[in-house]
Amino acid sequence: MVSHTNFLLVGNSRLHWAESYKNQFTFFHTEKKYKVPQDLDLNNLIWASVGKLPNFLLNETNEITIKDINLSNLPHFFGVDRAFACLGALDKVNNPLKKDLLIADFGTIFSLTKINAKRSIIGGQLAAGFRTQLKSIELYSKNLKAPNKYEIPKRDFLIETDDAILKGVTNSLVGLINSAFNPSKDILITCGGDCELITKILEIDNRDIICSPNLVMEGMISHIQYSK
Secondary structure, X not given: OHHHOOEEEEOOOEEXXXXXXXXXXXXXXXXXXXXXXXXXXXXXXXXXEOOOOOOOOOOHHHEOOHHHOOOXXXXXXXXXXXXXXXXXXXXXXXXXXXXXXXXXXXXXXXXXXXXXXXXXXXXXXXXXXXXXXXXXXHHOOOOOOOOOOOOOOOOOOOOOHHHHHHHHHHHHHHHHHXXXXXXXXXXXXEEOOOHHHXXXXXXXXXXXXXXXXXXXXXXXHHHHHHHO
């Protein structure tokens, strides 16, 4: 049964887990070097991957790939994490007006994915994620460092370098969403590691936004649940 099954998504920079406990799931995220708990049976672990595999063996017969996902117009090269997010959104969102679902995933890679109410992929956009941009600024400049604290300033023009970096990187992602999101036609769902941080800014305009940090893992569980 799904309620007794554990799940793993191998991401680009972290491992994402859904662990069953008393018929409910606990979600947590670890570094790639994470040691698997001794009580977790890898032979029965359901998993998928969009990043380099970790240093422990996974049962190949338990892997979910993009060809296993039941969505229309789904390319074979589409990231399985984005497909899971679509499944999670379709399962979670009450959509009586049959709007398109616009999913913003704030992970290592920022992805925008749009799917319609008929379960057909429309397309999307990809960009460097919030922390990826911060790391890139430090990597490719001589005097700039990635801020250690992520308190996004409210003002638009800043004197302090850390504030200016945080505002610029945040606005780059918010701008992508604002250019793609039409509230009259779309429902916006945010997910991923930095979604709560950015969603607070998006909600300033009092738009109806659903923030679901573990949407991808929820979609992974939904896939197994409805494919039984």
